[in-house]
Amino acid sequence: MINRRNFLKTLTGTTIALPSILNANENLKKDIKFDEIADVIIVGSGVSAHICAAYLVKNKLDVLMIEKMDRIGGNSVLSQQDFAVLNSDLQIKAGIKDSEELFLNDLNKAGAGYNHLEHSLRIIRNSNEAYEFAKSCGVKYANKLKFLGGHSVARSVETIGGGGACIKALHEFFLANKGRFKNETKSDEIIQDENAKVIGISVRENYRFDRNLANDDRQNLSGVKKNYKARLAVVFATGGFSRDVEFRSIVNPRLRLAKSPSSLGQTAGALKQMLKIGAIATQLALSRFSFGIPTEDLIYGIMLDKNAKRFLNEDGDRQGLSNKILAHMQNLNTTSYPTIILDSTGFANSHDPNRMQSFIIAGKMKKFDTLDELANYFKLNKDELLKSMQIYEDGIKKNKDEFKKDLSKIKNSSMSKAPFYAMTAAPGLSYTPGGVWADTNMRVLHISNYEPIKGLYAIGEATGGVHGQARLTSCSIPDCMTSGIACAKDILKGI
Ligand SMILES: Cc1cc2nc3c(=O)[nH]c(=O)nc-3n(C[C@H](O)[C@H](O)[C@H](O)COP(=O)(O)OP(=O)(O)OC[C@H]3O[C@@H](n4cnc5c(N)ncnc54)[C@H](O)[C@@H]3O)c2cc1C
Structure with a gap:
């Protein structure tokens, strides 16, 4: 195997620049005092x-x-x-x-x-x-x-x-x-x-x-x-x-x-x-991401970007959803994470409501009696928020979601029944x-x-x-x- 000493031995007194991989290797050392x-x-x-x-x-x-x-x-x-x-x-x-x-x-x-x-x-x-x-x-x-x-x-x-x-x-x-x-x-x-x-x-x-x-x-x-x-x-x-x-x-x-x-x-x-x-x-x-809440529960709600606009199908695995969220943030040139919103029916459908309750106690998820409070807390434009929720509700009625969510999977969740639950949807690396x-x-x-x-x-x-x-x-x-x-x-x- 070539090493620094053998390599130097092959040289005959002339000064030649070492190839960078050897030159960079200052870690080859002799006479070190070990503690x-x-x-x-x-x-x-x-x-x-x-x-x-x-x-x-x-x-x-x-x-x-x-x-x-x-x-x-x-x-x-x-x-x-x-x-x-x-x-x-x-x-x-x-x-x-x-x-x-x-x-x-x-x-x-x-x-x-x-x-x-x-x-x-x-x-x-x-x-x-x-x-x-x-x-x-x-x-x-x-x-x-x-x-x-x-x-x-x-x-x-x-x-x-x-x-x-x-x-x-x-x-x-x-x-x-x-x-x-x-x-x-x-x-x-x-x-x-x-x-x-x-x-x-x-x-x-x-x-x-x-x-x-x-x-x-x-x-x-x-x-x-x-x-x-x-x-x-x-x-x-x-x-x-x-x-x-x-x-x-x-x-x-x-x-x-x-x-x-x-x-x-x-x-x-x-x-x-x-x-x-x-x-x-x-x-x-x-990369591998984790979410603040179980990813399988996101399907019961809607995810809105900083402009209060929906941008994806919330039904997905954590890798896919995280990548879509981050790509959307890149496109918007923002560091603001989207918000995930569930109404009381979506919250009740989550696979472990007790666990969801623990997120509220921990302060990760917030509960709101009105959409005004929700919009204020997450700094979302109220009119855009209402518009996005209405489009989603209309989709449910027509059984046709604008982002092709399979609505048969949402177990009659809606987006209109208070109280509302919301949290920041931040992919965690x-x-x-x-x-x-x-x-x-x-x-x-x-x-x-x-x-x-x-x-x-x-x-x-x-x-x-x-x-x-x-x-x-x-x-x-x-x-x-x-x-x-x-x-x-x-x-x-x-x-
Ligand atoms: C919240 C969370 C939950 C997870 N749950 C699971 C799970 O349930 N199942 C699963 O399979 N995986 C899970 N993972 C992933 C898994 O826990 C980690 O991948 C795994 O523990 C990594 O172990 P490790 O020994 O490689 O490194 P680590 O446990 O990260 O240890 C590396 C250590 O090296 C030290 N170190 C780094 N550089 C130096 C240096 N120059 N000099 C001295 N020390 C240094 C660091 O400080 C650190 O203490 C989870 C990860 C997280 C964050």
Whole structure:
């Protein structure tokens, strides 16, 4: 393999400009003083980091996990951690007939051909092993299965206590097995030896994330610089970049307009560190959205833009609707999200009125006795609002919707009976399907030869090309878990 030293050896005393890919690689270093040493360094503290770490410490490796934020768990602690598993004990007990083919079909349908087959199979074939391993580390699952949208059968297990409880259990297991953890410690740069093998990272200890900066990765200089050495491997379990407005606007201008329910630390800094040493970026423009209310309930109402005009058929999946909303906002050149309005009949038809009630209590959804109040609150032109509602009502009477909504599905909902319920319809970017390209052992591949960058792994949401166009519900957790274990096994194999 060509490396900087061999390349320089081929030169005969003349000064020649290095090709940019080598020239840029200032990370190849000798004679570094290291402040910490561990068998494996894991960057990040979400579910992928923890499952990988748990597997490694169970096999007696010395693991140092670092986290840049002041709390552990990244997006994993915010997540419900619904977890799709093929042939789990719960599926077998319930007599549910599931298969590799069925699960793959579901993943392919959601992925729309953008999902790489080998990673879909990695998830499917290893999901039950990962689920059993998580249980053996103390993670608890409810004694029932969920039949979630996009899945052909009930196959998702429910994590009791969601992501918070899962990370707590795994963290306790990790520490009990001599794992070491440091938070407010940010990886800044990957260190390679003269043969381009990854041997550690340069970090800042006592780093304090600053939410007030436009871009924390570029502007935050806090902390004390240190170098950490990894005897065997460095694992990037650094999550996605859904909170990095600057970066996501570059990879897809439409994403600038989205909100994000993600943890503040979901930025692209770690991804850039891997790209800097030659990792391959894949599918960065893709997105996955969530909505404030269940998407299936939007059909009972109408969605109006900032001009109080209807612009779409409210019956759709969250990806399709989110993309249409953001495209419409781009066309209107506005950052104002549309408003979704239901009348009392639509509200009563929602699939879980109690849940809708909880949105009102939380202040996400507002209840109005009059349309004047609604128009004032959402700053909508009252006349346009009435006009849009009338057109919709007329459509119902004639059984012909201007946006071709199948009115037989709205269960006699109308748009005229007070009280009215309304909320902002803001697509929330909760997951970024793009990331670095890795093989199924989660070794990060180099852009020049597609060979593994020695000593570097990436797992979980930090990788790309796994789920494709629209990640299937409850399939990030099996991805994080199976990639974490695959990576741990590959590291152990190399000892
Ligand atoms: C509200 C919500 C609900 C969800 N529900 C589900 C669900 O039910 N089922 C499902 O399958 N998926 C769900 N998801 C998606 C899923 O939770 C995530 O994709 C998954 O938890 C990501 O795990 P991870 O380990 O890859 O990364 P994360 O959990 O995001 O962890 C990455 C960590 O790396 C840290 N980090 C980043 N850069 C650095 C650096 N340079 N140095 C040090 N540390 C760094 C971050 O601060 C973060 O703590 C949900 C997501 C959200 C937001």
